[in-house]
Amino acid sequence: MRDMELTTRQRIGLLGPVVKEFPELGLRNRQELAEWVALELGSVDALDRWTKRGPHFTRARAPRSIYHLAPGNVAVAAWQSILIGSLLGAENRVKLPRAGSEAIRHFVRRLPSPLRQRVKFETAFRPAALQAAEAVIAFGRDETIREIRRQLLPKQVFLSYGHRVSLLWLGRVTGKETVLFRAAARDIALYDQLGCLSPQAVYIDAGSNLDAVGAALAAALEQEVPDDAATNRLEAAAAIRQARQLARASGARIWESDETLRWTVIADPDPAFREGCGYRVIPVRKASRTQLRKVLAPLRGMISTVGLRMPLERADEELFWELEAQRLCPVGECQHPPASWHHDGRPRLSDLVKWVDREG
């Protein structure tokens, strides 16, 4: 067998300790890995033997090789990509980002030897290597995705993850919901707020008290953001500084970490959605559901995750369904989707495999 005689179950066996060591992957153990494969492919053995499907038999064929264009801003996305390739038994060629490659190398070093040997790094982009792979997984700006797509051959499978935004919708709040604001602060703080699942804005119902909410969120961020949050990098500091200046220029009220750039809360009087700068700079905006529908309409299809208060209200569910948001989750869980989630609306394993049918 091409994957060094390893079956899916054997690969799952090897990956069990890895997912335990990297809880960011959203899987706790071998059983959850097996459940994920079974959920997406119908059976944990779908890649290894024929299974009955209606009047015939079918078997999944994983790509022999996957070219991963890894992101540098959120290492966990690259880990997920390599995990998927390893789980499917593919040869993995990883184009490392210019910055942030050490975390990716570290993850690969922790893979068991039979799987680690199937991961190769590339520090420079080579179209020949891209075209040699059966499948390609890429994270990038929309223009980058277009450029990659242009270079692919028609037979190649391509999973692309382009520009997406995430946000929190808390409904009517008073500022006294301490647990809720701590959860919101965790969503905002993780990964320097640079991931596609990182909320870029907090929306609250128009009837809420903006000042009270801003203060509550500020208090929560003070608790949740570590003292060593990376704000000493020039680009981070400059981005935070500019965001604060622009907020002040608009007359917005600001809460900020004392003498540091760890976090910033902006009571933004304009409900329009705008790109954030990351680094735990979070605007809070008031809007009714009707206004929210209007201000988020330009983002239709671009919204990755919406963190909401639970239990989910039907009106919210309908609102974000209409806005074509791809994931609704409890506040505090934005950064922790289950392994079985549909990334950018697509299944992560089954989109990579092809099926062979056997009749008679």
Added chain:
Amino acid sequence: MFAVKKFRTEWMGRIAAIRGEGDFDRLAVELFLWQAKHNGAYRAYLRNLGVLLHTVLSWREIPAVPQELFKRKALFSHRLQAARYLYLTSGTTTGKSGRNRLLDIDLYRAGALAAVEKLGPFANKTGPLPLLFLTPSPQQQPHSSLSAMFGFFKQRWGAAGSGFFVEEGVLQLGRFLRALEKAAAAGKPVGVLGTAFSFVHLIDSAAPRIKLPPGSFLLETGGFKGRSRTVEKAELYRALSARLGVPASAIWNEYGMTELSSQAYAHGVKGGHRTPPWAQVSLLDPVTGLEAAAGQPGLVRWVDLANVDGVLALETQDLAVRAKPGFGQPFQLIGRLPQLPKRGCSLDAEELKVETA
């Protein structure tokens, strides 16, 4: 007062006569107080910052507006309807242009000409010479402050054969090379001025090598966005030297921006940028909010006394470093801070293209 032509002319004379930091402080505070009174958006900005105007005593204390604010507010010190000139930033990074309005171009023209004559490639030029511009003409692009400035240069120093060689966004390489060869054949100095990007096009083309006559110069502007500026600049200058036969010391960089009226100049690969007496640059450590220490990179913060119609103090997202602290000391431009990636997207198309090449 800056609505009156006579006063504007007098002001240019006063700022051109600045002899030291004391002079600069006095005139900077005078202009700051005038703009704080007449520029509504700037006044609102100062109010929101809680600035007490009478406590500002030095140019270093004047609150600078972030460059990005020009995309959101009309930072103009006169009635909006009085603006006769509108210059737009390229907006290539965010897709949204910044806008700078001028009541008149008198100070922009006078300042640009005086600065380039004092600090730039025209410092030792005695007469007109052919000037070939790798940009659109001011007529083709009336909202480009760079084209306007090159128009001033052409008017002041351009000899027969001078012209603009970008039409509808396309470098007219054939026409440019013919003009360059003709000018070179005459054996007299030539000036070629354009964006760094247009010079890269020239290098990438199959154009033959030319040896420009001694005394010729190149002036590039527009910067090298993103990382490794020094390396890229060295490579560009080496390639230009080889292609056009001028020493690297005859290659100049102009550093200015649409939102301002003054420019800084440097020459050679390692030359530091110098500003004219009426414009100063301080470098700000974005982490501490204080002036960056000598040798440490900081954000470029301009105070430009020729920029009377907009705002005199501007904070950019450009990084520079200064070997020695002090008034009027040259600075080394590092380049623009890397643009933040959009959420979840760290790989940009440039990364693919650069590494493919």
